[in-house]
Amino acid sequence: MKAKAPKKVKKVVDSTTEEKIKEAARKVFTQKGFAASRTRDIAEEAGINLALLNYYFRSKEKLFDIIMTDNIRHFMMDAKVIVSDEGTTLRAKIELIASSYIDMLIQHPDLPLFILSEIRANPEKLVQRMGFKEFLFKSSFFRQLQEASKAGQNNIKPLHYFINMLGMIVFPFVASPLLRNLAELKVEEFNMLMQERKTLIAKWIEGMLLMK
Amino acid sequence: MKAKAPKKVKKVVDSTTEEKIKEAARKVFTQKGFAASRTRDIAEEAGINLALLNYYFRSKEKLFDIIMTDNIRHFMMDAKVIVSDEGTTLRAKIELIASSYIDMLIQHPDLPLFILSEIRANPEKLVQRMGFKEFLFKSSFFRQLQEASKAGQNNIKPLHYFINMLGMIVFPFVASPLLRNLAELKVEEFNMLMQERKTLIAKWIEGMLLMK
DNA sequence: GTCTATATACGGATAGAC
DNA sequence: GTCTATCCGTATATAGAC
Numbered sequence: 001m002k003a004k005a006p007k008k009v010k011k012v013v014d015s016t017t018e019e020k021i022k023e024a025a026r027k028v029f030t031q032k033g034f035a036a037s038r039t040r041d042i043a044e045e046a047g048i049n050l051a052l053l054n055y056y057f058r059s060k061e062k063l064f065d066i067i068m069t070d071n072i073r074h075f076m077m078d079a080k081v082i083v084s085d086e087g088t089t090l091r092a093k094i095e096l097i098a099s100s101y102i103d104m105l106i107q108h109p110d111l112p113l114f115i116l117s118e119i120r121a122n123p124e125k126l127v128q129r130m131g132f133k134e135f136l137f138k139s140s141f142f143r144q145l146q147e148a149s150k151a152g153q154n155n156i157k158p159l160h161y162f163i164n165m166l167g168m169i170v171f172p173f174v175a176s177p178l179l180r181n182l183a184e185l186k187v188e189e190f191n192m193l194m195q196e197r198k199t200l201i202a203k204w205i206e207g208m209l210l211m212k
Numbered sequence: 213m214k215a216k217a218p219k220k221v222k223k224v225v226d227s228t229t230e231e232k233i234k235e236a237a238r239k240v241f242t243q244k245g246f247a248a249s250r251t252r253d254i255a256e257e258a259g260i261n262l263a264l265l266n267y268y269f270r271s272k273e274k275l276f277d278i279i280m281t282d283n284i285r286h287f288m289m290d291a292k293v294i295v296s297d298e299g300t301t302l303r304a305k306i307e308l309i310a311s312s313y314i315d316m317l318i319q320h321p322d323l324p325l326f327i328l329s330e331i332r333a334n335p336e337k338l339v340q341r342m343g344f345k346e347f348l349f350k351s352s353f354f355r356q357l358q359e360a361s362k363a364g365q366n367n368i369k370p371l372h373y374f375i376n377m378l379g380m381i382v383f384p385f386v387a388s389p390l391l392r393n394l395a396e397l398k399v400e401e402f403n404m405l406m407q408e409r410k411t412l413i414a415k416w417i418e419g420m421l422l423m424k
Numbered sequence: 425g426t427c428t429a430t431a432t433a434c435g436g437a438t439a440g441a442c
Numbered sequence: 443g444t445c446t447a448t449c450c451g452t453a454t455a456t457a458g459a460c
Contacts, residue, residue: 133393156412167379250436
């Protein structure tokens with residue numbers, strides 16, 4: 001009986017070489033973007049040799065694609081679940097979205113700027129992959145938003161509220177280097193500020209919806 | 213009397229070679245960022261030769277610095293003036309800021325993502341250059357914001373409102389490739405949507421300030 | 425699978441003719 | 443000032459030994 005190369009039992013702590021490279025790639029790519037990232041840096045960050053990177057992933061671009069798909073999925077996370085839940089109020093949904101996204105963004109603060117930058121560089125390729133459109137507008141969330149918007153009788157398109165919600169959650173992270181400097185906040189202070197927004201955002205949006 | 217090289221009368225239509233290169237550089241850099249931009253592309257866009265670019269600007273980085281300084285100044289535009297005006301109400305200031313920024317952003321939609329990306333790549337270098345901090349917090353605008361915030365008695369930091377205002381203005385442009393695809397909007401339709409926000413934003417912020 | 429050494433491509437910059 | 447041709451560093455990718 002011919003012995004195969006020992007296939008590692010996997011995922012005790014997931015530090016196979018492949019996983020190490022991916023982790024390093026995620027870090028470097030997300031911080032500097034595709035063009036400014038060097039495969040050498042990724043290899044070094046992973047503590048392995050440059051040749052090995054190509055052995056596992058063939059090319060910088062292939063590696064990038066994997067990371068990007070992953071990041072996008074990460075960014076979409078529970079959004080789909082929350083947004084589709086028929087059993088919760090609009091207010092509850094917004095609170096849940098704000099809360100879980102802010103938590104996630106505190107963990108991965110440069111994810112959004114990274115994704116948006118790369119989308120700009122490659123719109124056709126990436127926008128589709130997010131697969132958001134398909135269900136957002138049919139979701140429970142959006143229906144509730146439309147109703148609330150209609151009830152307000154101010155004739156404002158629901159899309160505006162969606163943009164505002166997303167912006168209030170995501171924008172501070174996109175602009176954080178600027179804001180942090182402006183207000184002279186340490187990372188920890190900035191994060192506290194973001195924590196405060198978890199409950200505020202839902203309140204604000206609800207306020208907007210009720211406005212005449 | 214020794215003749216000097218004929219100094220062009222200048223600025224009839226500002227298409228000196230130098231100006232053409234700068235214009236091309238602004239376009240390419242702003243669309244693709246520093247790292248992904250190739251001097252060859254800039255030269256081609258300007259309809260001149262690569263060597264000429266270096267003749268005028270010495271290096272890619274020098275050229276970039278010039279464009280960036282320019283862009284930042286552009287982005288700061290009348291902000292300082294509006295924000296410092298002692299004679300207008302908070303509401304009027306916000307309306308004016310939203311209105312003039314949205315006009316500007318419709319003209320230069322990828323300016324903010326560009327600036328924010330490059331700041332991430334080079335925080336120390338760029339953030340200072342904006343010279344915002346010095347006066348924002350002492351400005352008439354911020355004082356009014358603080359007062360209004362205090363009057364609201366909800367104990368929310370004024371900074372939150374500032375972030376929200378900036379986010380509501382800027383975020384849609386930062387996320388426009390995504391939003392446009394999501395809502396299936398043509399550029400022209402997207403711009404109309406942004407026009408609507410000119411008056412809405414001030415209303416929304418005022419609403420937030422009045423909330424209990 | 426992992427390394428060292430090397431081939432190859434690309435992009436920024438310069439030399440030198442006009 | 444403007445061009446063509448070329449240099450040279452740097453970054454990706456591969457060959458081949460272990």
